[in-house]
Amino acid sequence: MKDSIHNTAQLNELIAASKGLILYFYSDDCAPCISLRPKVKAMVDKCFPLLQLKFIDSMKYPELPAVLAVFSSPSLLVFFEGKEFVRESKYVSIESLQEKIERYYAMVFGV
Numbered sequence: 001m002k003d004s005i006h007n008t009a010q011l012n013e014l015i016a017a018s019k020g021l022i023l024y025f026y027s028d029d030c031a032p033c034i035s036l037r038p039k040v041k042a043m044v045d046k047c048f049p050l051l052q053l054k055f056i057d058s059m060k061y062p063e064l065p066a067v068l069a070v071f072s073s074p075s076l077l078v079f080f081e082g083k084e085f086v087r088e089s090k091y092v093s094i095e096s097l098q099e100k101i102e103r104y105y106a107m108v109f110g111v
Contacts, residue, residue, distance in 0.1 A: 005056050011064055016082050020051040020108055022101075023068070025075040027059045032090070033074040039094050040076065047098055050109050051078075080108045 005011050005023075015021060024040060026033035037055075044053045058065045058073050068077060070089075078086035078101055086100045105111070 005054050005064060006061060008063060008067055011056075011067065014052075014054065015079055018052055018079060019081060020048070020105065021079040022051055022053045023077045023079070024053065024055045025058045025065050025070045025073055025077075026055060027057065027073040029059065030073045032092075036074050036092055036094075040092075040097075043094055043098055048101060048105055050111075051101075051105065078104070080104050 005014065011023075022040070022044065024037065026037065028034070041053060044051055056064050058070065058075075065071070065075070068084075070077070072089045074092060075087070075089040076092060076097065077084055085104050086097070088097055088100075
């Protein structure tokens with residue numbers, strides 16, 4: 001999958017280097033993961049174009065969710081300037097997620 005992460009070094013480097021980042025932990029065996037993915041992508045494209053969105057297959061690369069204490073799928077972690085600000089898991093509301101991101105996004109990107 002495009003925009004995916006495959007190892008811990010890549011993950012740590014991306015978090016440290018990104019001004020704004022969403023990590024989407026998923027499993028292809030998880031129906032909510034599959035249905036939520038296009039909604040999150042559409043939200044980022046429409047509302048937060050300066051955020052990077054990266055996908056992590058939790059089943060294929062189990063060491064990656066372990067590094068960030070992610071225990072369920074789907075899980076979304078939002079980082080600004082290397083620090084985690086938002087964490088949502090399982091039943092994710094796009095509207096609620098968007099509201100949580102907006103404030104930090106405006107502060108970091110000045111929009």
